[in-house]
Amino acid sequence: xxxxxxxxxxxxxxxxxxxxxxxxxxxxxxxxxxxxxxxxxxxxxxxxxxxxxxxxxxxxxxxxxxxxxxxxxxxxxxxxxxxxxxxxxxxxxxxxxxxxxxxxxxxxxxxxxxxxxxxxxxxxxxxxxxxxxxxxxxxxxxxxxxxxxxxxxxxxxxxxxxxxxxxxxxxxxxxxxxxxxxxxxxxxxxxxxxxxxxxxxxxxxxxxxxxxxxxxxxxxxxxxxxxxxxxxxxxxxxxxxxxxxxxxxxxxxxxxxxxxxxxxxxxxxxxxxxxxxxxxxxxxxxxxxxxxxxxxxxxxxxxxxxxxxxxxxxxxxxxxxxxxxxxxxxxxxxxxxxxxxxxxxxxxxxxxxxxxxxxxxxxxxxxxxxxxx
Numbered sequence: 559x560x561x562x563x564x565x566x567x568x569x570x571x572x573x574x575x576x577x578x579x580x581x582x583x584x585x586x587x588x589x590x591x592x593x594x595x596x597x598x599x600x601x602x603x604x605x606x607x608x609x610x611x612x613x614x615x616x617x618x619x620x621x622x623x624x625x626x627x628x629x630x631x632x633x634x635x636x637x638x639x640x641x642x643x644x645x646x647x648x649x650x651x652x653x654x655x656x657x658x659x660x661x662x663x664x665x666x667x668x669x670x671x672x673x674x675x676x677x678x679x680x681x682x683x684x685x686x687x688x689x690x691x692x693x694x695x696x697x698x699x700x701x702x703x704x705x706x707x708x709x710x711x712x713x714x715x716x717x718x719x720x721x722x723x724x725x726x727x728x729x730x731x732x733x734x735x736x737x738x739x740x741x742x743x744x745x746x747x748x749x750x751x752x753x754x755x756x757x758x759x760x761x762x763x764x765x766x767x768x769x770x771x772x773x774x775x776x777x778x779x780x781x782x783x784x785x786x787x788x789x790x791x792x793x794x795x796x797x798x799x800x801x802x803x804x805x806x807x808x809x810x811x812x813x814x815x816x817x818x819x820x821x822x823x824x825x826x827x828x829x830x831x832x833x834x835x836x837x838x839x840x841x842x843x844x845x846x847x848x849x850x851x852x853x854x855x856x857x858x859x860x861x862x863x864x865x866x867x868x869x870x871x872x873x874x875x876x877x878x879x880x881x882x883x884x885x886x887x888x889x890x891x892x893x894x895x896x897x898x899x900x901x902x903x904x905x906x907x908x909x910x911x912x913x914x915x916x917x918x919x920x921x922x923x924x925x926x927x928x929x930x931x
Contacts, residue, residue, distance in 0.1 A: 634658040634748050636722075636740045641665065642893075643800045644724070644736030645672055656722070656738060658748055663724060665738075678726045683792035684749035685721040686742050687893060720745030723792040731819035733782050735796025773872055776813035776914040777828040778806065778907075779820065785836035797893060798834065798865070801900035809904060811913040830877060830912045831870050834903075837881070838864035842892055861886040863895050867903055869910060878910050 639656035641648050645665060654667035663679065665672045720742035725735050738745075780803055783795045806815045816825040842861030862885045869878040884898040907913055 632657045632659045633751050634744075636738075636744045636748070638740065639665070639722070640739040642737040642739060642797075643804075644734050644796060646728070646734065648672060656740065656748075658751060674724065674726050678728065679724060679752075680727065681723070681725045681792060682749055682752035683723045683725075684742075684745040685723065685791045685793045686718050686745070687721055687739075687793070718742060721791075721793045722748055723796050725792065725796060727819055731821045732817035733799070733819050734817070735792075735799050737793050737796050737800075773827050773829045774813055775829050775911045776811065777816070777824075777830070778812055778814070778869075778912045779816040779825060779828040779831045780806070780818060781831060781833045782818045783834045783836060785839070788836050788839050790836050790839050791841070793893070794839065794863070794896060795836075797896035798836075798863075798899060801897045802832075802834065802903055805897075805900040805904045806907070809908070809913070811908065811915050813914060827872070829872055830910075831872075832907075833868045833870070835866045835868070836863070837866055838862060842886060861892040861895050863899060865899050865903075867906065869907065869912060871911075877912070878906065880906055882906070 634657070636656045638653055641650065641652045641654065643650055648665070648667075648670060652667055654665050654670075657664045657666070659676075661676050663674045663676065663682075720740050722738045722740060722745040723735060724738075725733070727733055780799070783790075783799050785795065803815060803817065806812045814824070814828070816822075816828055840860065840862040843859035862883075864881060864883045866881050867878065868876060870876055882899050882902045884895050884902065886892050886895045886898075908915075
């Protein structure tokens with residue numbers, strides 16, 4: 559299976575790996591030769607010293623080395639930022655260093671360096687969210703406290719963090735929405751330093767005439783999320799888009815999935831187009847829901863989202879027009895509401911011509927790296 563993914567999209571990924579010429583490899587060979595030349599008694603002492611210091615030296619070699627030091631002209635830097643979703647080829651919940659320079663944004667981990675040229679970025683937005691300090695394990699531990707003690711602990715174990723959303727297009731015009739978790743003050747600082755605050759706009763490329771029989775029914779293009787009359791935070795807009803794309807990619811019945819703005823000839827001749835319009839959003843409060851018991855299940859702090867999905871064929875005829883609703887109640891994570899909508903959407907689309915339950919073998923034109931998020 560081949561891919562039309564353009565790897566030179568304004569970001570670069572560098573992989574580091576140990577090689578036979580590493581310090582540990584050379585040291586072990588030198589040590590072995592030295593031992594063979596020494597007197598047996600001295601050799602035994604030398605081997606004992608290596609036995610004691612070896613683990614420490616090995617630990618030094620195994621320590622992660624940043625892919626690249628931060629540039630001297632950086633405007634802002636967050637030494638610990640957690641990638642939630644959106645960067646091609648970077649897994650979710652991966653920690654790294656996020657740096658903003660006059661010309662680019664860099665995300666560095668021990669194994670990767672991702673660079674996004676600033677001219678490709680449409681918006682950089684700051685938000686906030688309450689999350690469980692101990693992650694999933696902390697949530698499970700709190701739920702195990704008897705007699706409602708876990709609900710009381712929710713106000714203490716949950717803290718407010720910053721969310722930084724970077725919306726950009728790659729060198730082929732494809733839209734991406736990357737979301738990071740970091741201290742709230744850092745997210746606000748980064749957003750203030752970035753001059754542009756406009757959100758993404760759907761890009762409709764002129765469609766050349768398609769050859770007869772070229773359009774595959776199981777091809778779909780996903781337009782960017784729009785919310786014309788709703789104050790939708792950028793992180794929810796990006797999460798909703800990325801979750802929908804990932805859910806469709808994970809289903810082999812959708813033969814090809816194209817992002818908004820894709821300039822490839824195949825994308826312009828896609829069989830159908832999916833448009834997502836948000837008509838209702840309430841942010842809610844996860845800590846309030848978790849700490850108020852039954853009230854949090856039905857009344858207080860509920861996060862709500864209502865999205866209209868419209869699926870059109872390549873001639874502009876409406877195939878499907880549905881409203882999807884989701885709500886996060888009780889002790890649950892508010893950001894997960896985007897994935898709830900994505901699951902419901904995929905279920906609806908499976909009943910349309912855009913889905914082939916037994917797709918033929920085709921050449922993929924989707925971004926395979928999207929599947930790692």
